[in-house]
Amino acid sequence: MDQKQITSDKEKNKDVKNQILQSAKKLFSKNGYNGTTVRQICDEANVSLALISYHFGGKENVFFEIFAPFRLSFMNSEFDLSDPEQDLIRFCRMFVMYRYEEKELFNILQQELLLKSPRIEMLKDVFLQAWEQLRIILLACKERGIIDNPPVDMAVNFVMGTLMFSLNNPFLNPSNVNHTSEEAADLAVNYILNGLQISST
């Protein structure tokens, strides 16, 4: 099975598939799915145009494989709702951390959500879980009187808005460069807990 050889040259040919996935992720994030061509991807990856079809069977499959790691990584963590407030905090913190780790991935996800693109159908199981998880946590908070003010539907939107959008914001003022993911997570958790009027423990 070990077909790798020492290709010292410029260490390029390590793994073509990965190279393509990396380049595609970068370009999809920057220019969107429709704004990215397979030519660009292959150029960026320094591979030939034909290899996308050969290895993946088309542009769309490249897109889906980009999200493969996402399926596994952080969604299978458990929230037992015995302490919904702590669950909420943990959820937010995990989300922010993962968001910082995978900025490009979330940027793509956000674009696709905004477009309600046909592709999100295939990603439903990926992120719908997170969405639902949050809703369940907030419902539990409501039932136990931890939160009261906004309707749960709105609360979900506010929290997700803070988590997804607020931290993805080097728009014109690329100012949140100087925050570590830890600091950002703290600030976000704080803003959210206060926003929902949860007197922090």
Place this chain on the structure above:
Amino acid sequence: MDQKQITSDKEKNKDVKNQILQSAKKLFSKNGYNGTTVRQICDEANVSLALISYHFGGKENVFFEIFAPFRLSFMNSEFDLSDPEQDLIRFCRMFVMYRYEEKELFNILQQELLLKSPRIEMLKDVFLQAWEQLRIILLACKERGIIDNPPVDMAVNFVMGTLMFSLNNPFLNPSNVNHTSEEAADLAVNYILNGLQISST
């Protein structure tokens, strides 16, 4: 100058330019700029393909004209900073109201921001003002000790995140249908003020 005639037929030919702009706005919002073709726009508008070039000189100019009303409508309101907290509330409320009025426009704007598309250069004067206005208001709040907790940069992002993203969220759970723009504005203002730990007046 009055070249209009009674075109009873199906009331269609009222104004071709407007018809195109409306269709383009709808489609750009739904499928993105790159995901929308001039053919689709003209189909949707029930006009011939050639009319986009004739009336606007190209697809990109259609895009820019869509934002023309935005330039005028709500950015020229004044915030004198004599009471920054009230300014913040007013800013948020206006933003939400306008956002509800012009969902499609803001959807497009969000997409373009996310893509950092070359087109946002042309829109800078449109929305950068709002961005800066908010930053100025929040700076004033900070200086007077009204807010303290998050750095201003982050506060700007949180507030804008709440205003732009949270209320644009009929993702998979189209649940915020039952809120009027007034209710949504109240909820958002509340979440924001609490989030920034401003004890509401």
Place this chain on the structure above:
DNA sequence: GTCTATACGCCGATAGAC
């Protein structure tokens, strides 16, 4: 497995009849 060359459709834009 990887390359070059090419097929073929759709894109935006325009020429020219009406």
Place this chain on the structure above:
DNA sequence: GTCTATCGGCGTATAGAC
């Protein structure tokens, strides 16, 4: 002003040499 017909270019995908 509005239409139909068409151009040149670029998009994805593939055939075939190596």
